[in-house]
Amino acid sequence: MKNSGIPTLPAAPAPEPSTDSGPSNFIKTLIEEDLRAGKNDGRVATRFPPEPNGYLHIGHAKSICLNFGLARDYNGTCNLRFDDTNPAKENAEYVASIQTDVRWLGFDWEDRVHFASDYFEALYGYAVALIQAGKAYVCSLSADQIREYRGTLTEPGSPSPYRNRSIAENLDLFTRMRAGEFADGSHVLRAKIDMAAANLVLRDPTLYRIRRLHHHRTADRWCIYPMYDFTHCLSDAIEGITHSVCTMEFENNRALYDWVLDNLEVPCHPQQIEFARLNLTHTVLSKRKLIELVEKGFVSGWDDPRMPTISGLRRRGYPAEAIRTFCERIGVAKRESMVDIALLEHCVRENLNASAPRVMGVLRPLKVVIDNYPEGQVEEMTFLNHPEYPERGSRMVPFSKVLYIERDDFREEAPRKWFRLAPGREVRLRYAYYVTCVKVVKDAAGEVVALHCTYDPATRGGDSPDGRKVKGTLHWVSAAHALPAEVRLYDNLFSEADPQACADFEACLNPRSLETLTDSRVEASLATAAAGSRYQFERQGYFCRDLQAAGADRLVFNRTVGLRDSWAKIEKAQQRDA
Ligand code: ATP
Numbered sequence: 001m002k003n004s005g006i007p008t009l010p011a012a013p014a015p016e017p018s019t020d021s022g023p024s025n026f027i028k029t030l031i032e033e034d035l036r037a038g039k040n041d042g043r044v045a046t047r048f049p050p051e052p053n054g055y056l057h058i059g060h061a062k063s064i065c066l067n068f069g070l071a072r073d074y075n076g077t078c079n080l081r082f083d084d085t086n087p088a089k090e091n092a093e094y095v096a097s098i099q100t101d102v103r104w105l106g107f108d109w110e111d112r113v114h115f116a117s118d119y120f121e122a123l124y125g126y127a128v129a130l131i132q133a134g135k136a137y138v139c140s141l142s143a144d145q146i147r148e149y150r151g152t153l154t155e156p157g158s159p160s161p162y163r164n165r166s167i168a169e170n171l172d173l174f175t176r177m178r179a180g181e182f183a184d185g186s187h188v189l190r191a192k193i194d195m196a197a198a199n200l201v202l203r204d205p206t207l208y209r210i211r212r213l214h215h216h217r218t219a220d221r222w223c224i225y226p227m228y229d230f231t232h233c234l235s236d237a238i239e240g241i242t243h244s245v246c247t248m249e250f251e252n253n254r255a256l257y258d259w260v261l262d263n264l265e266v267p268c269h270p271q272q273i274e275f276a277r278l279n280l281t282h283t284v285l286s287k288r289k290l291i292e293l294v295e296k297g298f299v300s301g302w303d304d305p306r307m308p309t310i311s312g313l314r315r316r317g318y319p320a321e322a323i324r325t326f327c328e329r330i331g332v333a334k335r336e337s338m339v340d341i342a343l344l345e346h347c348v349r350e351n352l353n354a355s356a357p358r359v360m361g362v363l364r365p366l367k368v369v370i371d372n373y374p375e376g377q378v379e380e381m382t383f384l385n386h387p388e389y390p391e392r393g394s395r396m397v398p399f400s401k402v403l404y405i406e407r408d409d410f411r412e413e414a415p416r417k418w419f420r421l422a423p424g425r426e427v428r429l430r431y432a433y434y435v436t437c438v439k440v441v442k443d444a445a446g447e448v449v450a451l452h453c454t455y456d457p458a459t460r461g462g463d464s465p466d467g468r469k470v471k472g473t474l475h476w477v478s479a480a481h482a483l484p485a486e487v488r489l490y491d492n493l494f495s496e497a498d499p500q501a502c503a504d505f506e507a508c509l510n511p512r513s514l515e516t517l518t519d520s521r522v523e524a525s526l527a528t529a530a531a532g533s534r535y536q537f538e539r540q541g542y543f544c545r546d547l548q549a550a551g552a553d554r555l556v557f558n559r560t561v562g563l564r565d566s567w568a569k570i571e572k573a574q575q576r577d578a
């Protein structure tokens with residue numbers, strides 16, 4: 001595996017029994033200092049500012065939980081703000097999906113949904129104010145020239161020949177830029193800061209560029225668009241944000257964030273605070289790469305259950321609550337780290353173990369005929385919906401002469417320690433009877449196609465009155481009553497732990513990330529399973545009725561997560577090493 005140099009850190013220990021406010025972190029400490037000092041009149045206002053240029057992913061969930069969580073913990077507010085200043089990549093489908101996903105995660109922005117594009121007129125006014133103050137100028141160098149003039153980390157830049165245009169000339173040119181008199185790329189508006197600044201971001205950054213693009217909200221009203229660095233701080237100030245939380249890659253931009261607000265008359269000056277973004281093993285968390293997977297057809301869409309998108313995780317069956325727990329457990333820090341995807345799966349498993357009803361699903365069926373069971377007889381067996389919570393009730397599941405069991409639960413040549421079915425061996429059929437395999441039926445190719453068993457009528461319910469013990473308990477369905485189902489089994493999207501470090505990330509895609517079983521059988525009670533509802537198929541894992549295929553002519557289930565908890569093992573090893 002190539003290594004991006006990002007250490008894999010152990011996650012925070014399991015949280016204290018959930019309180020309303022999650023564990024502390026450096027941002028909370030900072031906010032509490034501000035509150036003690038009486039800053040912002042004791043107000044806490046945050047925002048989650050996605051660019052509507054893709055679907056949200058689990059990394060965004062970290063930021064959403066953080067920003068909305070801070071508002072909740074300090075009785076403040078959190079706005080949803082679309083940072084929609086680059087019409088080339090943005091659209092209304094993304095705007096809609098982002099709102100669906102934030103709501104589904106369990107957060108509410110009430111009436112505080114904003115769009116940077118709503119501020120275009122105000123932003124234009126601020127730009128004019130900077131020009132009037134002699135702090136911005138229209139530059140007519142090409143993009144390449146601007147880059148050449150910028151200098152490097154070790155050498156200062158040199159001033160643009162247009163740097164000393166008069167205020168009147170700048171105002172005139174900027175007005176005409178807006179009026180559409182100039183070609184795209186012929187002029188930009190730049191802040192007049194310092195071409196020798198050690199921080200390259202401050203070397204007269206571009207504030208506006210000419211781009212004749214149709215915007216999904218402002219249509220063709222504008223042909224100049226403000227840059228992120230100019231838009232973001234002013235949008236925060238306009239909305240009265242107190243703490244503007246963003247990821248580490250904006251650390252250098254903080255100087256510009258502050259410069260813009262310091263040099264304009266604004267309602268308030270929010271504080272930018274950076275934290276490390278989430279990286280997760282075996283996946284990519286970059287919208288650009290996720291778009292590529294969708295557009296090149298490596299996945300079925302943004303909501304493919306293998307995608308780390310919120311819509312993909314939802315369709316996979318991940319409960320919103322488990323995602324929130326995960327975001328709490330990974331914590332908030334300044335140092336980049338790589339979180340093991342096993343921790344996310346662990347949080348999902350922990351949640352579903354408590355919440356999901358138990359049902360019977362046979363993924364790869366093998367027919368079993370109970371020779372001594374009366375032809376035509378059907379018995380209703382009592383199944384607990386959740387063995388740990390008897391108060392959640394039980395249901396009746398039909399048992400009959402012909403059943404299906406899991407193909408994997410039978411071996412013709414079985415070792416001594418094989419506790420499942422084999423010729424001559426006895427097992428328990430869950431909540432039903434003890435059965436013994438008496439005959440194996442094969443087809444012409446020698447493949448096992450059915451088993452014949454006998455049952456012991458004295459073991460009804462799955463207990464032997466004579467105290468005879470069997471080690472194996474198998475799940476089963478009655479052939480005549482079970483429903484055919486398609487079951488989709490998922491594995492990591494990437495075989496490499498750190499695909500972001502691969503030169504060609506598409507080459508590290510896991511060819512076995514999806515296995516579709518088209519001949520599974522599930523108990524009849526699942527006929528009415530709501531789309532998106534989750535179950536434990538006993539001994540097989542957690543499954544969710546597919547949201548998209550709900551109207552299809554047969555049941556489709558996605559495996560959310562298997563039963564084996566690889567995180568528990570990792571955690572144990574970490575404790576041992578510590
Ligand atoms: P990407 O890198 O996936 O394209 P982005 O940062 O360009 O993401 P935005 O829509 O600008 O996406 O992100 C909205 C907010 O979510 C920002 O505040 C950003 O810092 C935060 N965010 C994005 N990715 C992550 C991540 N992996 N971990 C934590 N926060 C993130």
Ligand code: MG
Nearest residue numbers: 050051083228
């Ligand atoms: Mg961004």
